[in-house]
Amino acid sequence: MTAIERKITRLRSGRPLRVLDLFAGCGGFSLGFQAAGCEIAAAVEFDADAARSHGANFHPGDARHSIARDITTTPASALTASLGLGDASLAFDILIGGPPCQAFARVGRSKLREVAEHPEAFRHDPRARLYIEYMQYVADCMPLAVVIENVPDMLNHAGHNLADEISEVLTGKGYCCGYTLLNAAFYGVPQMRERMFLIAIHSSLTADINFPEPSHWIDLPPGYEGARSVALKLLNGMQLFRPNPWYIQPPVAVPDLPAAITTRQAIEDLPAIDARAQLREGTLRRGARRFDQAVSYAAISVTAYSTMMRNWPGFPGAADLKDHVIRYLPRDYALFARLSPGDQYPQAVKKAEEMFRERLELLKAQGKAPAAGTKAWDKLRASIVPPYDPGKFPNKWRKMEADAPSRTLLAHLGKDGYSHIHYDSAQARTISVREAARLQSFPDGFVFSGTMNPAFKQIGNAVPPLLAKAVARSVQAQIIAGIMQPPVRLAGGQR
Structure with a gap:
């Protein structure tokens, strides 16, 4: 039985989804997933103050979780060993977080797949190091889902659509991927914060990716629409040559929803x-x-x-x-x-x-x-x-x-x-x-x-916890639906 199959069997017994938060900060992303019913099993965070905050809030009394850790020197096996979590391939169901976008942009599209397939060739390249370690965690932990949050400019960073590039690599690893832009004000957060979210769920569980429907409405100021247009400029230009297989239009908020929190x-x-x-x-x-x-x-x-x-x-x-x-x-x-x-x-x-x-x-x-x-x-x-x-x-x-x-x-x-x-x-x-x-x-x-x-x-x-909670509920629902009723597989592996 594979690690993925063992995780599915475990979840069918009613156990909570276990989350690993990489580049965790103080834990806004973690808090949202915990509020949705997930278990925050571990985190990796380099900043000492943020790591202490995360440990104090999610594992009070256990000093092991308050230690600042460098992902470049902390492989998944070392992390799970230090926390008593056993085999890294079985310890986590969802991997959340996102390395700084420069870690992706400095590698470049032409190298991303090569890095993913032959990481040792680039292990000493500081431009690629964070990307290598992030993808290595995906490979070692074999999560059912990966959720990444980053700035909208990730879609147009130095001539790269980094979300596309990450989706391409994760698709090659057996995940169904989708990404979009979400504004926190549409999800009950009293802040007009626009961010890119990428969701990847193992293809044995789903053939489609969904994002949470808005709970609130606001007519965003023109500046936000302008910033979104800049972020999408590269994507829209490429759409003229081929349909994008991963970008999903943001869910639409409507005026009859409750007004955004002021x-x-x-x-x-x-x-x-x-x-x-x-x-x-x-x-x-x-x-x-x-x-x-x-x-x-x-x-x-x-x-x-x-x-x-x-x-x-x-x-x-x-x-x-x-x-x-x-x-x-x-x-x-x-x-x-x-x-x-x-x-x-x-x-x-x-x-x-x-x-x-x-x-x-x-x-x-x-x-x-x-x-x-x-x-x-x-x-x-x-x-x-x-x-x-x-x-x-x-x-x-x-x-x-x-x-x-x-x-x-x-x-x-x-x-x-x-x-x-x-x-x-x-x-x-x-x-x-x-x-x-x-x-x-x-x-x-x-x-x-x-x-x-x-x-x-x-x-x-931080990721706003209420926005993270909405994303977590959506991911959780998609995983549970896949566990209960996996997608129909056709000849040749198609769906």
Whole structure:
């Protein structure tokens, strides 16, 4: 009996699907699959803080799961041996995750199949190493399904449609593949985050790939449609020469679905943080923002979404929060208060210049205004007006709109959080770690290892758990359907 057959037999007895998360981060992908009823058996993550977060949330008390591991030096057999999971070919049913897209692009289409078939020839090539190890895990673990998430540019990266190239290799390994673009806002996440998802299911279980139907609706801003068009440009061009066997049109959301979850619905019940008041009081200072100060929830109405975040099965929120911390940005708090919802960096610079002129007029009335062109004048201006050229950085800042989902959270949020300025001018600040987690759909009981900046990075890099849950349910249903009623096989192996 093959490994695939043994896994199918096991699942027919009612056992849960076991998941291995590669390039796992803190575990957004894992959390979604766990919420769908899967067992998170193991993860591989290189970043130490993210690995500790994953271990603390999915295997509390077992230090083996909190160890940072490098996939290039950790073969599947070593991973399962270190975790007591036995034979790698039998340990996992689903492999999820996705290496950085550069790991695929640097190999190139002409080499991908050769790498897959003869990996030793390229094992010492740093351009191919992550791709080699990823595909080696597929070969060694023989999963029933593989699920990959990545940025939309994976469909048009340096002249490559990497999703096509991966699908070609996985098809050669016996999988039925399909990929599409999904926006998190259509799946109950209060964030307009567009990502590519690729699902590969062993061909003994299915002849078609399906993606989850949307649960919510929003009329996405034009910028998202433009970004999608750029991502699909290479694919659409190739469609003129041959139909694509793997690309699937995204499921369509319709206006009669519930409206997308808004930023206000997601975070309004969290405690207010008056940044300017904290600055005056001296409680907000420069330095690492640790999670050692507890604050209570706000006494305000709780939405259905925030109730879900407070009461996620297995991750209930406590009576207070310890990661509701913000960046130290003393120059800009007053400017944040002046911005209107939707304002970006050009509007911010314009209003900062107004503030600078107002300060000069005030100092002039007091007889203290510095002369233009002096060091004192330059210093005063620098204390009010941000230094970047608005023509070069038009999207560097954005004040969020309360009654719309947030824009995409990025990994560098801890170092450049101006993309998510809180909609409440009275608070006049960028969002906190816990607010970012809410916008990504992490429950309040999910803990992040490290200090503020590592936590922001983990959140920005994660797959939104609610989107992951929708994908997981779809994959799970397709596997179970295949187990119960395998596709009819015709002569010659056709279906």
